[in-house]
Amino acid sequence: MFVNLLRNNKLIAGILTFIRxxxxxxxxxxxxGKITGxxxxxxxxxxxxxxxxGDHPAVQGWWAGFLEAVALPGADIFTFVVMWGEFLVGIALILGVFTNFAALMGIIMNFAFLFSGTVSTNAQMILLTLFLxxxxxxARRFGLDRYVIPFLKAKVLHKNEQVYVKPAEIH
Structure with missing residues (x-):
């Protein structure tokens, strides 16, 4: 019942727009701030x-192993991905374009920050993003997805249409 309300109610869509x-x-x-700072x-x-x-580590060993083996050697790539990922997720959510994908990428970044021992506003953002x-x-009813998604679907359907040609018509 709650999920149905989240997915179909226009008043809730307005509230979700503010959250988004x-x-x-x-x-x-x-x-x-990261790009310019x-x-x-x-x-x-x-x-x-x-x-x-230590006795009560804030970061689990398996995550620290990933950070040490993968993230630290690729720190330049992670720097780029975090800076621009945060910025682009922000733009997409504000405009309501590719909303579900942006929300998913945002929640993945929030979890990565939590796994890394940074609490800040990440837990709150995860909770709000779950609603989206x-x-x-x-969640995207009052955003650009209202226009972009149907346009892209029409383009994909048009591209995937196959014209049937009778064998007698082939010269």
């Missing part, structure tokens, strides 16, 4: 690896 724009703004500001993921990754030690993901279309 709020989360988008948080991502946009965070990403822009000289963000380097290497320091963040090393800090997270350091939180995996469960609501599906209703």
């Amino acid at each position: 724009v709020y989360i988008g703004y948080q991502w946009l500001v965070g990403g822009w 000289g963000f380097d993921a290497g320091g963040f990754i090393q800090g997270a690896i350091g939180k995996a030690t 993901l469960v609501a599906g279309y209703n």
